[in-house]
Amino acid sequence: MTLAALPQFSIPLLMGNSLNVWSEALVGFSPMGLPLGMVILAAIPLVFIALYSLTYGVYGERKISAFMQDRLGPMEVGKWGILQTIADILKLLQKEDIVPTSADKFLFVIGPGVLFVGSFLAYAVLPFSSAFIGASLNVGLFFAIGIVAIEVVGILAAGWGSNNKWSLYGAVRSVAQIVSYEIPAGIALLCGAMMAGTLDMQKITMLQSGSYGFAHFYLFHSPIAWLPFLIYFIASLAEVNRAPFDIPEAESELVAGYFTEYSGMKFAVIFLAEYGSMFMVSAIISIVFLGGWNSPLPNIGSFALNEWTNGPVWGAFWIIMKGFFFIFVQMWLRWTLPRLRVDQLMYLCWKVLTPFAFVSFVLTAIWEIYVP
Amino acid sequence: MSNLTYTVIFYLFAAITVFSAAFVVFSRNVIYSAFSLLFTFFGVAALYVYLSADFIAVTQVVVYVGGILVLLLFGVMFTKSIMNTDLKSDVLHIVPGTLIVAGIIGALLYTFYTTHGWMPSETQLHGSVVERIGFETMSHYVLPFEMVSILLLAALIGAAFLARFDKPDNKKS
Numbered sequence: 015m016t017l018a019a020l021p022q023f024s025i026p027l028l029m030g031n032s033l034n035v036w037s038e039a040l041v042g043f044s045p046m047g048l049p050l051g052m053v054i055l056a057a058i059p060l061v062f063i064a065l066y067s068l069t070y071g072v073y074g075e076r077k078i079s080a081f082m083q084d085r086l087g088p089m090e091v092g093k094w095g096i097l098q099t100i101a102d103i104l105k106l107l108q109k110e111d112i113v114p115t116s117a118d119k120f121l122f123v124i125g126p127g128v129l130f131v132g133s134f135l136a137y138a139v140l141p142f143s144s145a146f147i148g149a150s151l152n153v154g155l156f157f158a159i160g161i162v163a164i165e166v167v168g169i170l171a172a173g174w175g176s177n178n179k180w181s182l183y184g185a186v187r188s189v190a191q192i193v194s195y196e197i198p199a200g201i202a203l204l205c206g207a208m209m210a211g212t213l214d215m216q217k218i219t220m221l222q223s224g225s226y227g228f229a230h231f232y233l234f235h236s237p238i239a240w241l242p243f244l245i246y247f248i249a250s251l252a253e254v255n256r257a258p259f260d261i262p263e264a265e266s267e268l269v270a271g272y273f274t275e276y277s278g279m280k281f282a283v284i285f286l287a288e289y290g291s292m293f294m295v296s297a298i299i300s301i302v303f304l305g306g307w308n309s310p311l312p313n314i315g316s317f318a319l320n321e322w323t324n325g326p327v328w329g330a331f332w333i334i335m336k337g338f339f340f341i342f343v344q345m346w347l348r349w350t351l352p353r354l355r356v357d358q359l360m361y362l363c364w365k366v367l368t369p370f371a372f373v374s375f376v377l378t379a380i381w382e383i384y385v386p
Numbered sequence: 387m388s389n390l391t392y393t394v395i396f397y398l399f400a401a402i403t404v405f406s407a408a409f410v411v412f413s414r415n416v417i418y419s420a421f422s423l424l425f426t427f428f429g430v431a432a433l434y435v436y437l438s439a440d441f442i443a444v445t446q447v448v449v450y451v452g453g454i455l456v457l458l459l460f461g462v463m464f465t466k467s468i469m470n471t472d473l474k475s476d477v478l479h480i481v482p483g484t485l486i487v488a489g490i491i492g493a494l495l496y497t498f499y500t501t502h503g504w505m506p507s508e509t510q511l512h513g514s515v516v517e518r519i520g521f522e523t524m525s526h527y528v529l530p531f532e533m534v535s536i537l538l539l540a541a542l543i544g545a546a547f548l549a550r551f552d553k554p555d556n557k558k559s
Contacts, residue, residue, distance in 0.1 A: 049391045157444045163452030
C-alpha cells in the first residue's frame with residue numbers, strides 16, 4: 015500500500031494529507047537557526063499527557079469508579095465536581111516538598127523524573143494521526159516495547175531512594191512484574207509485526223486502512239489474531255501496574271508501594287507517568303491490532319462513511335478515542351476484578367500467557383506463510 | 387534542520403556518556419555507580435543512532451538497560467550494607483597499574499593513528515536495516531544464531547534448576 019492509498023478526504027487548511035506533513039513542517043520550522051519546531055514537536059505529546067490525565071485520567075477515573083460503586087464521586091467543586099482536579103493540582107503545587115531525612119536525597123529526587131521520561135519516550139514513535147508522528151523510525155514498535163526499561167530503573171530509584179521497606183518491596187514487585195510481562199507482551203506484538211511485515215508504526219497503521227473500515231484491522235486479519243490481542247491487553251495491564259495486577263501498590267499490604275514516601279508535585283509526576291504509560295499501551299494496542307488512526311466505519315454503498323471519517327484530523331480523533339476506550343476498560347477492570355497474589359501473578363505470566371503467546375506466534379506465522 | 391543542531395546534540399550525548407561513565411568509575415557509592423550506568427548506556431545508544439544503526443541502538447537499550455542494568459541493580463540492592471563499604475582496596479599497586487594503563491592507551495592511540503582512514507563498505511544501505519538484519523540472521527548466520535539460542539536455552543534451564551525449591555528438604559522442615 016503506497017502513499018496514494020491514503021484517504022483523499024481532508025480539510026484544505028491542513029496542508030493536504032500526505033504522510034507526516036504536520037510533523038515534518040514542524041521540524042522544518044527553525045527561526046534564526048534554533049530548532050524550535052523540534053521542541054514544539056516534542057512538547058505536543060507532553061501537553062497531551064498533562065491535559066488528558068487532568069481531565070479524563072483523574073476526574074474521569076474518579077467519576078467512573080464512583081458510578082461503578084453506585085456513588086456520586088466528586089460533586090463539590092464546580093458543577094458535578096468538574097473543577098475538582100484543578101483544586102487538587104493547586105493543592106499539590108502548594109504542598110511542602112518533603113524529602114525524608116533517611117532517604118537517599120539524590121535517588122529520591124531523580125526517581126519520579128526518570129520514571130516519567132521512561133513513559134514519555136515511547137510517545138516519540140506513536141503516530142497520532144497520518145500527518146503527525148514524533149519520529150517515524152523503522153524500528154518504532156521495537157523502540158516502544160524496549161524503552162519501558164527506563165521506567166523500570168526509575169521505579170527502582172524511587173523505591174530504593176525512599177529508604178522504606180514498603181517502597182522497596184513495591185519497587186521490587188513492580189520491576190519483577192514489568193520484566194516478566196514484557197515477554198508475553200513482546201511476543202504478542204511480534205504477531206502484529208508479522209502480520210504487517212514491518213516495525214514502522216506508521217506503516218503498520220497504513221496497512222490496515224481500506225474501504226471496509228474495521229474489517230481491515232489486524233484483529234480481524236486471521237482467526238487467531240484475537241489471541242495475541244488478548245494476551246497483549248492482559249500483559250499491558252501488568253506493565254502499567256493497573257488492577258488486577260496492582261500488587262506493587264497494594265494498599266492493604268504496602269501502603270502505596272514505591273511511591274509511599276512521595277508527596278506534593280513528585281507524587282503528581284509519578285501519577286502523570288502512570289497515566290502516560292496507560293495511554294501509551296492503549297495506543298500501542300490500538301495501532302497494532304485496531305488500525306490506529308484509521309476510521310473503523312465501513313463504506314456502505316454510496317454512503318462513503320470510511321472516506322468521510324478519514325484524514326489527518328479525524329485520524330487524531332480516532333486514535334485518541336481508541337486509546338480512551340482501552341483506558342476506560344482498564345478503569346472498568348480495576349473496579350471489577352480483585353487483586354492477584356504474587357504467585358498467581360507469576361503463574362499467569364509464565365505458565366499461561368507465555369505458552370499461549372508462543373502458540374499464537376506459531377499459528378500466526380503459519381497463517382502468514384500458507385494463507386494468501 | 388541545520389547541521390549545527392545535530393552537532394550540538396551529538397556533543398551533548400557524548401558528554402553525557404563520558405561524564406556518567408567517569409561517575410561510574412569514580413563514585414564511592416556502588417548504587418550511584420549502578421544508576422549512573424543508565425545514562426552511560428543511554429548515551430551509547432544515542433551514539434549508535436548517529437551511526438544510523440537504530441536497530442542496534444534500541445537493542446542496546448533493551449539488553450543493557452532492560453536486562454543487565456536491572457539485574458545489576460537488584461544485585462547491588464540485595465547486598466548488605468552497600469552504603470558504608472569502603473570500595474578502595476588496601477593493596478595498591480600503583481606502578482604496575484599505571485604501566486598497564488599507559489601501555490593500553492599507547493597501543494590504542496598507535497592503532498588509531500596508523501590506521502589509514504575508514505573503510506566504507508562497498509554495498510550501500512537501502513531501505514530498512516531491520517529487514518536486512520533479519521534476512522542475514524536467518525540465512526547467512528543461521529548456524530551461529532541457533533548455537534547462541536541453544537546456549538541461552540541451556541543457561542535458562544540451569545537458572546531454573548538452581549532457583550528451584552528443594553522439594554524433599556522443604557517437606558522435612
